[in-house]
Amino acid sequence: xxxxxxxDSLRAAFxxxxxxxxxxxxxxxxxxxxxxxxxRADVRPESIWELATAHGKAVLTGGHRVYTSPDPGRAVxxxxxxxxxxxxxxxxxxxxxxxxxxxxxxxxxxxxxxLTVTGNHNLILVTSCICSHNSPDRNYHFxxxxxxxxxxxxxxxxxxxxTDEELKIYLDRALDWWNMFPPRTSISxxxxxxxGSGDWATAIYYGAMSHALMALAINWVHEEFDYxxxxxxxxxxxxxxxxxxxxxxxxxxxxxxxxxxxxVKFIRGLQxxxxxxxxxxxxxxxxxxxxxxxxxxx
Numbered sequence: 001x002x003x004x005x006x007x008d009s010l011r012a013a014f015x016x017x018x019x020x021x022x023x024x025x026x027x028x029x030x031x032x033x034x035x036x037x038x039x040r041a042d043v044r045p046e047s048i049w050e051l052a053t054a055h056g057k058a059v060l061t062g063g064h065r066v067y068t069s070p071d072p073g074r075a076v077x078x079x080x081x082x083x084x085x086x087x088x089x090x091x092x093x094x095x096x097x098x099x100x101x102x103x104x105x106x107x108x109x110x111x112x113x114x115l116t117v118t119g120n121h122n123l124i125l126v127t128s129c130i131c132s133h134n135s136p137d138r139n140y141h142f143x144x145x146x147x148x149x150x151x152x153x154x155x156x157x158x159x160x161x162x163t164d165e166e167l168k169i170y171l172d173r174a175l176d177w178w179n180m181f182p183p184r185t186s187i188s189x190x191x192x193x194x195x196g197s198g199d200w201a202t203a204i205y206y207g208a209m210s211h212a213l214m215a216l217a218i219n220w221v222h223e224e225f226d227y228x229x230x231x232x233x234x235x236x237x238x239x240x241x242x243x244x245x246x247x248x249x250x251x252x253x254x255x256x257x258x259x260x261x262x263x264v265k266f267i268r269g270l271q272x273x274x275x276x277x278x279x280x281x282x283x284x285x286x287x288x289x290x291x292x293x294x295x296x297x298x
Contacts, residue, residue, distance in 0.1 A: 022124040028070040037116035049078045052102045058128035065133035089129040174207025181257045203256030209249040217242035
């Protein structure tokens with residue numbers, strides 16, 4: 001932990017634009033880059049991981065990106081790394097690829113801090129020498145600053161828009177909703193959908209989107225506010241916007257259910273015998289097994 005005087009000095013240097021950290025360019029050059037923002041993130045939806053190299057340890061959220069090479073596309077989520085995996089690191093100014101000594105999940109926490117770095121958008125974590133992305137980029141978004149925060153410096157962000165578990169629930173609900181509309185399809189789960197009726201997947205996505213946006217609209221109701229700070233008016237009203245998106249998604253889902261009814265009827269109609277009259281044909285499309293004959297009418 002740093003002392004109060006060190007914290008004050010660091011804050012003053014940051015306000016003056018003098019705080020810089022080591023960073024790696026796409027070409028592999030080690031550079032010093034300016035820190036432009038400090039973010040306080042609510043990480044309760046995230047898992048917390050401790051990654052260790054021979055030089056020390058680093059604590060990251062599971063969705064924080066760690067580089068395996070200078071190529072910006074070669075970054076992976078911290079939670080996917082395992083002992084022995086090679087990660088990009090800078091030790092005494094030299095670019096290296098170090099093996100992880102350990103990678104383990106640790107106790108969850110509420111808040112963590114992240115930096116935004118100009119240019120390369122990555123920074124070197126001093127205690128472990130690991131090169132990480134400057135801020136988590138897995139579905140993070142900004143939240144309005146709180147009263148006690150300095151608007152130019154600390155912007156609080158909070159975790160996921162939706163967690164993976166939530167998205168799975170919304171997809172399952174959409175599939176149940178889809179099966180509820182006639183004709184009955186009896187698609188029991190998402191695996192069954194993708195293996196047998198993959199052309200209906202887009203409709204399920206729209207249904208899941210509707211459920212997800214409705215949940216988000218409800219969540220934002222208590223976050224809406226209207227006040228001013230230093231003569232600058234701040235207003236947040238988002239639930240109605242999500243409600244509008246939800247209505248659009250529901251409209252697409254409704255169109256898909258209508259198409260579903262027509263498509264299944266057309267397919268069943270093509271299975272109707274061309275000739276013959278009797279009890280079986282009177283019931284509608286022939287869907288039974290076997291060959292139609294007078295013996296099979298009854």
